[in-house]
Amino acid sequence: xxxxxxxxxxxxxxxxxxxxxxxxxxxxxxxxxxxxxxxxxxxxxxxxxxxxxxxxxxxxxxxxxxxxxxxxxxxxxxxxxxxxxxxxxxxxxxxxxxxxxxxxxxxxxxxxxxx
Numbered sequence: 001x002x003x004x005x006x007x008x009x010x011x012x013x014x015x016x017x018x019x020x021x022x023x024x025x026x027x028x029x030x031x032x033x034x035x036x037x038x039x040x041x042x043x044x045x046x047x048x049x050x051x052x053x054x055x056x057x058x059x060x061x062x063x064x065x066x067x068x069x070x071x072x073x074x075x076x077x078x079x080x081x082x083x084x085x086x087x088x089x090x091x092x093x094x095x096x097x098x099x100x101x102x103x104x105x106x107x108x109x110x111x112x113x114x115x
Contacts, residue, residue: 001082005060009083012059017044018052022061025075032074034067 001009013019020042025032033041039049053073056062060079065072091099 001079001086006083006086009059009061009079012055012061015052015055017042017048018056021049021052021073022056022075022080025062025073026077026080029075029077032065032072034070034072035064036070038073 013022021038021044024038024041035046035049035053038044038053039046042049044052053062053064057064061076063074063076065074088099
């Protein structure tokens with residue numbers, strides 16, 4: 001992944017509804033969800049959902065597959081993993097073994113504070 005791709009992906013995720021859509025699709029990976037189910041679960045009207053899915057698809061974070069009269073959406077896990085890799089490349093001064101993510105349950109420190 002290059003810098004332009006990373007900026008495009010981050011920009012696509014930098015909006016509440018798109019982030020919610022992507023997170024929902026990650027939760028339902030690898031099977032994905034139909035557009036109708038995404039709209040129902042997130043209470044998004046069809047035109048709004050379509051707009052957000054187009055942005056996520058353009059960024060390569062979501063793919064769609066026609067299944068009869070339904071469209072199924074999938075989170076592109078390889079793409080998000082590439083983004084995470086790009087963001088953490090050269091982490092911790094070249095010592096990746098000390099750059100493990102915190103447990104999801106641990107409290108984050110305020111910005112500018114160290115442990």
